[in-house]
Amino acid sequence: MSFRQFAFNNIRRNTSAYIAYFLSSSFAVMAFFTYLLFIHHPDIAKAPLGKMASVGMEVASYLTFIFSFLFVLYSISAFLRVRLKEFGILTILGAQRKQLNWLIFLENMIIGTLSVVTGILGGLIFAKLFLLFGENVLELKNLPMYVPVKAIWITIAAFMALFFIMSSMTSFFVRQSKALEMLQGSSKPKKEPKASIWLALLSVVTLSSSVFLLQGKLSEESLLCALLLDLIGLYFFFTQLSVVIIRILKKNRRTYWRGINLLWISELAYKVKDNARMFFMITMVTTMACTSASIVLALKQQAEAMYKDNPFAFTVYSEDQKKPVFTEKIEQTLKNEGITYKKFPIKTMFLNVKELKDQSVNMVRQSEYEGMARSLSLPVIPLQDHETLLIQPTVTKKQLPVDLTHLSFTGKERPELTIKKMYNRTLIGSITLAVVNDHTYDHIAKTYRNKISQDYYYLIPSWNNKKVPTSNSTELKISAELENWNPSVENGLILARGSQYQMTQQGANVVIFVGLFIVAIFSVFIASFLYFKLFSDLQQDKRYYHGLSKIGLSLKEMKRTATNQIALLFYIPIFFAGIQTLVGISILGDAYNTGTLTVGLTAIGIFVAIQTVYFFIVRARYLAQLKNVMV
Amino acid sequence: MGMLEIQKLSKIYNGKVSTRALNNIDLSIEQGEFVGIMGASGSGKTTLLNMVSTIDTPSSGKILINNQNPHQMKKNQLAQFRRRQLGFVFQDFNLLDTLTIAENIVLPLTLEKKSLREMDQKLKAVAEKLGIVEILNKRTYEVSGGQRQRAAIARATIHSPVLLLADEPTGALDSKSSRNVMEMMEKINQTDGTTTMLVTHDPLAASYCHRVVFIKDGELYNEIHRGQNRQEFFQEIIDMLSFLGGNAHELSAVRV
Structure with missing residues (x-):
């Protein structure tokens, strides 16, 4: 039997010891490969996802590789610890350190190569499924299967290098140098954990x-x-x-x-x-994943609300009145398409209010407001001089103080306005509107001439905004065309609610897709870490429960004890991640107005559900092993 | 009727070659008796102990402990039976490293969910009897082998079992600790009247028994009773062992 055969036979005949290590390595390869297969898809490269998406995907592929690296590193060290006793026997038989390292190197390279092959094969099998999933989330057209030559090469190169480096570093893992220490392996009684009261x-x-x-x-x-x-x-x-x-x-x-x-x-x-360090890592990554998931989903919801609440399909800001290029372009386009519209010119005056610390108002003329109000059937009230009607947008979370009765402005004249009526409605943007009669407006405008901007609002009755638009709707097509139109004019711009909505949606979709992928990989890695941890202590635990069983620990009690222990391993980090996420959301959530909390809870809930599935699988396998030693 | 009744007990291990480990054993141990089982390696004495301690099931025959047949019980019931009626002392102590000595000793009582007061009372009594009061708050790896075995005896007797079973309790101890441990077992047998069954290689340990039963190749071979003098009994045991086949030196070489 040559040395190489010895290494081969070790693996072939002791499958159960190697299988967990092999499977988790294969999974790491598969995850990385599928991901590459997706981002190097010829259609994805051409898809209009924008720069942000491609950068996000790039970053995600590095993250995946870093996770895989840590994961394989951990797997190897757990795996070698289990086999310490075997190395001890070999040392007693006269194996040199060099030979031992060579053996470990060979074994690791064999397993590494095998897992690269199975990982890529597995990835190819699931590739179509993954492409389907991707095209749904990203709302892309049909992605056909292709031969992912580039992805295969990158995967092989990256992981073979990884396994080679890992296998060469084995002396780093097997630190025990004395044969006796190796023979005793992990069975020596552990010292009671110490903690410093000051660090606590x-x-x-x-x-x-x-x-x-x-x-x-x-x-x-x-x-x-x-x-x-x-x-x-x-x-x-x-x-x-x-x-x-x-x-x-x-x-x-x-x-x-x-x-x-x-x-x-x-x-x-x-x-x-x-497991303190592992708990720490799991808690941090889970927190980050859940928090960003909730923020992204909240962004999505907010974009939807903005779209639905905004009655105007197009807005032109700060149009130069001598050369009205934007309005002309919009009207021309709409006319060509045969779409009827109503146009509302509004002169807004952007003012800081003394009573409101961090908010401003847009002041508008009563006559202009009434034009809008009639078309949208909004309340119209008579306003005397220095009286105002306040309109609070529904898309912002900032509330006006309840006892607000007056508005006063900074500046030399300091006109003061009495609030006559207030109601909630998103009309023009997310800033509070203050409607005043024309006389008052002109009076204030004398002081704040430079704060006035000429805006136009386009109401298109045939475009229903009660539902979100589909990607092939006329509104989105025209919106995209108009927003991308870029004349060489200094002032002014067009904002189309459809494009705004679509942009946020697409950005969020990419983040969600990449995020889902990373969370999925990470949660599988966590479960495998815990699995390794448990099974590397299995021999010890078997002895432990065997002894207890002799003095009368019943099967039921064994199951309960073991279940408690496994459950704590699985749920301690998630518990803290949950708390942190809730804290994070409640702070960041202030920046957005819609239910970040529900979203955060859902994100944690999904994570808990996945972990629970793993928990039951691992528990069942672990208990099955322990059951054998109960007498 | 004895405290422990073994009737026509046989055990056959099935395998490629089936082995008859025990053949037609009849043995009766009275209430309060201290009985030693001796025999060469492979004679079947550990098989016999495993059967009595309900860890292994007999192929035929019957075991009655206090008129109960534990081999007819269900698994959970059996665990409870072991916990309440039996006490175990092992060669390798079987103490849990994660617990202190005191926690190890009260373990059978906590599993029974006894009150804290009762546990403290019994712990104090048993620790004083075995002379391990000062090590109660130590960890298992901080005390000597003899102390560990005394702690194990304390754990085995804290719930006043009807039958104390010891499997080579001196196997991992030096001669001074062995003597000490055996004196403790004798003391418990005398003061509490706990029926004790001891399996051993060690003639010195066996010399503390009232009666020693010899097993050879799975069958009862002989038994000798102790008279007034332990020294004399020790000599008789040695003689018996050499008569059984090996020589005294070979058989007593288990000490570390």
Whole structure:
């Protein structure tokens, strides 16, 4: 038997030990490959997704590779730890360190090569499914299957390099140098986890000051500072504070010394301390994924609301009245298409209000407002001098103070207006409108001549905005044409509500697609990490439960103890990620008006659901193994 | 009727070559008796112990503990039976590294969800009896082998079992600790009247018993009773072992 044959036979005859490592490596390859297959699709390259989308996809492919790298790294070290005893026996038989490393290198390269092959094959099998999914989410035309030569080459090169580097670094993983230590492997009793009370306190202090910072006024610096404090706090929470908390929990003997609590709470300190870094990583990534998912979905919802609430299909801002190029273009286009429209010229005056700290109003003329009001059947009231009608847009979350009765303006004349009536309606943009009679308007306009802008609003009755437009509707086609039209004029621009909506939708779709992909990969990786963790301790756990079984631990109690332990591994990080996401959303959510909270909860809910599926699979497999040792 | 009744017990391990590990064993142990089982490696003494401790099932024959047949019970019922009626002492202690000595000792009681007061009371009593009060808050890896085995005996007896089963309790101990552990088991047998069955290689450990039963190739071979003098009994055991086949040196070489 040559050395190479020995390595081959090791793998062939001990499939069960290698299978988890092999499968998870294959999965990492498959995920990366499918992703490449998608972004290098010839039709995607031509698709009008814009620069942002392609950059996003590029970034996602690096992220996927980094995850795969960490994942394979972790898998190898877990896998080698299980086999420490075997290496010990080989050392006793006289194998040199060099030979041992060569053996590990060979085995890893064999498994690596196999998993690259299976990963690519698996990726090709699922490719069509993935393309279908992509074309649905991104609302693209049919994506045909193709021969992904480029994707295959990149995958092979990247992962073979990865496995080669990993396999050459094995001496880094197998640190024990004495044969005895290897033989004992992981069966030596572990020391009780220690925690520094000062670092635990630091965790409390940093976490609470992070929360405190977020309560106050938010700026970019304070947000960044809070994030940093949160990171430090969370890290020491898992490595130090958790151990302290468990120690306090153990002091309460009334619950601790009761039934199986004694068994699993005592194990908990070890498991949490062992997995602290992993918990930290999972919590951070899950938080990021859930928070960004909720923000993106909120953006999508907001874009939808904006579209539905905006009665005007086109708006022309700051038209130069001597050369009205934009209005002419719109009217020309609409006429060519045979679409009837109503045009409302409005002179808006953008003013800062003393009573409102961070808000401004657009002041409009009563006569111009009434023109609009009649077409849209809005309330019309008579206004005396220095009286105003306030219209609060529904798309903004900023509320006017309840006791607001007057508006006054900065400037030398300081005219003061009495509010006669107020109602909510999105009319022109997301700024509050103040309607005044023509006389008052002209009077104020004398002072603020430079704040006036001539805008035009186009109402197109045949375009229904109660539903969101489909990608092939006339509105979106004309909107895209008009918005992309770019005359060489200094002032003015056209805003089409359809294009605004479509742009946000597409951007959000790309983010969601990429995000979903990363979350899916990450959650599978997490589950596999935990799986490895559990199964590398399996021999030890088997001995543990075998002994307990002899002194009368029943099968039911074993199941409950083990379930508690596995559940804690799976749900501790998600629990903290959930809390952090909720905090994050409640702060960032202020910037958007529609239900970010519901979206955030849904995002966490989906994540929890996926993890729960994994939890039941892993639990079933683990219990099946332990059941054998129960007498 | 004895406390433990073994009637016509046989065990056959089926495999490519089926092995008859035990053949037609009849044994009766009275309430309060301290019985040792001896025999060479492979003689079947551990099989016998496993059967009595309900970990293994007999191929034929019957075992009655306190007039109950544990092999007719369901799995969960059986676990409960072991927990309440039996106490186990193992060669490798079987203490949990994650628990302190005190927590290890009260484990059978916590599984039964006994009150804290009862647990504290019993823990104190048993720890004093076995002389391990000062190590109660230590971890298993912080104390010596002898202390660990005494803690294991404490765990095995804290719930006052009707039958204490010991599998080579001195197998991993030096001679001084062995003596100490055996004295503790003798003490518990005398003061609490706990019926004890001990499986051992070690003639010194066996010399603490009232009666030693010898097994050879799966069958009962002989038994000897202890008189007044333990030293004399020890000599008798050695003689018996050499008569059984090997020599004294070979058979008692289990000490580390």
